[in-house]
Amino acid sequence: MRIMHQAESSGRPEWFCAAYSVIKPAHEMSKRGYHHGNLRKALTEAALRLIEVKGPTGFTLSEAAKLADVTPAAVYRHFDGREDLIAEAARKGYEIFADVMQYAYESGQPSALASFEATGRAYLAFARKYPGHYIAMFESGISINRTPELAAVAGRARAVLEIAAEDLSRHIPQDKRPPSSMFSAHIWAMSHGVVELFARNSPGAQSPFLAEDLLESGIGVYLRGLGLIEND
Amino acid sequence: MRIMHQAESSGRPEWFCAAYSVIKPAHEMSKRGYHHGNLRKALTEAALRLIEVKGPTGFTLSEAAKLADVTPAAVYRHFDGREDLIAEAARKGYEIFADVMQYAYESGQPSALASFEATGRAYLAFARKYPGHYIAMFESGISINRTPELAAVAGRARAVLEIAAEDLSRHIPQDKRPPSSMFSAHIWAMSHGVVELFARNSPGAQSPFLAEDLLESGIGVYLRGLGLIEND
DNA sequence: TGTACATCAGTGAACGCGCGTTCACTGATGTAC
DNA sequence: TGTACATCAGTGAACGCGCGTTCACTGATGTAC
Numbered sequence: 419m420r421i422m423h424q425a426e427s428s429g430r431p432e433w434f435c436a437a438y439s440v441i442k443p444a445h446e447m448s449k450r451g452y453h454h455g456n457l458r459k460a461l462t463e464a465a466l467r468l469i470e471v472k473g474p475t476g477f478t479l480s481e482a483a484k485l486a487d488v489t490p491a492a493v494y495r496h497f498d499g500r501e502d503l504i505a506e507a508a509r510k511g512y513e514i515f516a517d518v519m520q521y522a523y524e525s526g527q528p529s530a531l532a533s534f535e536a537t538g539r540a541y542l543a544f545a546r547k548y549p550g551h552y553i554a555m556f557e558s559g560i561s562i563n564r565t566p567e568l569a570a571v572a573g574r575a576r577a578v579l580e581i582a583a584e585d586l587s588r589h590i591p592q593d594k595r596p597p598s599s600m601f602s603a604h605i606w607a608m609s610h611g612v613v614e615l616f617a618r619n620s621p622g623a624q625s626p627f628l629a630e631d632l633l634e635s636g637i638g639v640y641l642r643g644l645g646l647i648e649n650d
Numbered sequence: 651m652r653i654m655h656q657a658e659s660s661g662r663p664e665w666f667c668a669a670y671s672v673i674k675p676a677h678e679m680s681k682r683g684y685h686h687g688n689l690r691k692a693l694t695e696a697a698l699r700l701i702e703v704k705g706p707t708g709f710t711l712s713e714a715a716k717l718a719d720v721t722p723a724a725v726y727r728h729f730d731g732r733e734d735l736i737a738e739a740a741r742k743g744y745e746i747f748a749d750v751m752q753y754a755y756e757s758g759q760p761s762a763l764a765s766f767e768a769t770g771r772a773y774l775a776f777a778r779k780y781p782g783h784y785i786a787m788f789e790s791g792i793s794i795n796r797t798p799e800l801a802a803v804a805g806r807a808r809a810v811l812e813i814a815a816e817d818l819s820r821h822i823p824q825d826k827r828p829p830s831s832m833f834s835a836h837i838w839a840m841s842h843g844v845v846e847l848f849a850r851n852s853p854g855a856q857s858p859f860l861a862e863d864l865l866e867s868g869i870g871v872y873l874r875g876l877g878l879i880e881n882d
Numbered sequence: 883t884g885t886a887c888a889t890c891a892g893t894g895a896a897c898g899c900g901c902g903t904t905c906a907c908t909g910a911t912g913t914a915c
Numbered sequence: 916t917g918t919a920c921a922t923c924a925g926t927g928a929a930c931g932c933g934c935g936t937t938c939a940c941t942g943a944t945g946t947a948c
Contacts, residue, residue, distance in 0.1 A: 453891060453943055473791060476707040480934060490935075492892045499935080556852070557789065559705060596867065600859055603848065604840070604868040610847055611839030620788070627832055635828065636836040636872075643875030685910055685924055712901060722902075724925045731902080 458496040460486040462510060465503045466550030474504055474558035501560075508560050509568050511551030516575035518544050523578050530585040531646065537582045538609060538637050542630060545613040556610065579606060590644055601644070608636050690728040692718040694742060697735045698782030706736055706790035733792075740792050741800050743783030748807035750776050755814050762817040763878065769814045770841060770869050774862060777845040788842065811838060822876055833876070840868050 454460065464485035468477035479500045483490040497503050522540035526533030545552045554560065555572075562572045583602035587595050614620060617629040625632070641647045686692065696717035700709035711732045715722040729735050754772035758765030777784045786792065787804075794804045815834035819827055846852060849861040857864070873879045 473707050475705050478934065489893055495891055556846070596871075600864065600867065603857060603859060603864055604871065607843030607847055607864065607868065608836070608840045609843065611841065611843030614788070614846060615839055615842055616835065625835055627835060632832065632835055632839065635832065636839065639828075639836065639875035640872050641875070643871035643873070710901065721926055727924060
């Protein structure tokens with residue numbers, strides 16, 4: 419009871435504490451006893467760890483169970499199967515992501531430009547801090563429309579970026595203003611590309627540039643192209 | 651003998667014929683006999699198909715063997731294991747990719763801008779036409795430095811984009827010219843992001859924009875930001 | 883506060899299955915004469 | 916052209932293994948009285 423509350427109600431911005439960092443090695447939990455406490459959460463965290471290391475399809479339900487120090491059969495008390503486990507990881511990821519983006523957006527207000535740039539930085543920061551969630555969300559092949567709840571929270575995350583883009587695009591002369599959804603799609607694509615290629619052990623990893631710098635400068639050039647930053 | 655030559659030497663730009671489209675359903679090959687002809691190639695193609703459908707870690711060596719209408723044990727005559735199979739798919743992909751990019755680059759010459767834009771378009775076209783190769787190259791987690799050969803061909807592909815960027819950046823006043831490798835990294839990231847988010851069943855798939863249009867317009871804004879396209 | 887009881891989260895044994903990998907083999911192919 | 920032979924690509928049986936899934940069970944927890 420105490421333990422559960424401790425884990426569940428540790429302050430409002432829940433996303434500050436990386437979920438997976440809470441997992442303990444099996445031997446530390448060996449005095450756990452018959453009941454687990456919050457197995458659903460522990461399994462999600464185990465899945466996130468495995469997703470990070472082995473990819474979204476590279477781990478088994480049994481491995482996740484083992485990592486949570488539990489019998490494979492116990493998983494079925496909380497999830498329909500492996501897919502469901504990944505979907506939960508993605509859902510939780512979108513939830514955190516939406517909060518992160520919202521927080522970044524607000525931190526830049528009332529300046530539209532500052533808000534927009536903050537969300538760009540937050541995107542990359544999220545990918546760095548929550549790689550398992552990020553992979554579950556964007557690389558696992560999970561459909562966003564798997565459940566209404568997942569669709570809703572993914573939509574919420576997306577809306578923040580679109581609102582930031584909308585705000586900013588109001589500063590562009592109306593006749594040369596692209597649809598703000600296209601605008602935000604461009605930025606989303608650049609951010610995602612930078613993450614995938616330059617912030618992982620991926621093809622572009624041996625680049626001489628830090629992903630953060632690459633994204634910052636790339637967005638800068640793009641915004642200049644829209645006439646939102648002065649040429650100096 | 652005849653069959654092998656037919657498959658191997660069907661004209662110079664080999665990448666015009668999608669590799670996997672050559673595979674036939676098992677029953678059509680049932681009169682194949684004891685020897686296969688070109689099992690190495692058939693297995694690579696089977697792997698590419700499976701990668702497309704199930705992801706790079708979502709298929710087994712046995713499945714690939716079955717798809718090639720062959721015993722699992724036969725795979726070991728040609729590959730060290732599943733990883734090796736994926737690496738070969740990636741290697742082949744980079745080879746095709748480098749040719750595609752080179753061809754696009756040349757088709758735009760002598761205009762630096764036309765060459766550059768053609769490579770951008772070629773990137774997306776490649777991802778569309780060779781999804782299995784694309785996934786093996788960029789999403790499988792295969793290290794580019796796995797073998798010297800793989801590193802070499804990946805470097806060749808990359809060099810084309812960098813040369814195109816280098817050519818183009820010569821048109822920027824020297825004092826506001828970013829390093830051309832950063833320039834090409836931005837474009838690579840945007841292209842990759844568009845592919846991942848808007849040209850698959852991915853989170854951005856329900857976007858109102860066609861990936862091709864998104865990439866074209868995104869690169870356009872970016873180039874305007876560098877002063878390479880006039881404001882009109 | 884103490885006891886009896888209902889709940890239900892996790893156990894552990896069981897199952898059938900497909901996996902990767904090995905091995906001695908077989909038979910199609912190409913070649914030497 | 917025909918025959919004998921070497922090569923080696925693919926076979927099929929075998930193995931041990933870990934998987935997903937089910938099931939009746941057990942025992943910790945919370946609660947009613």
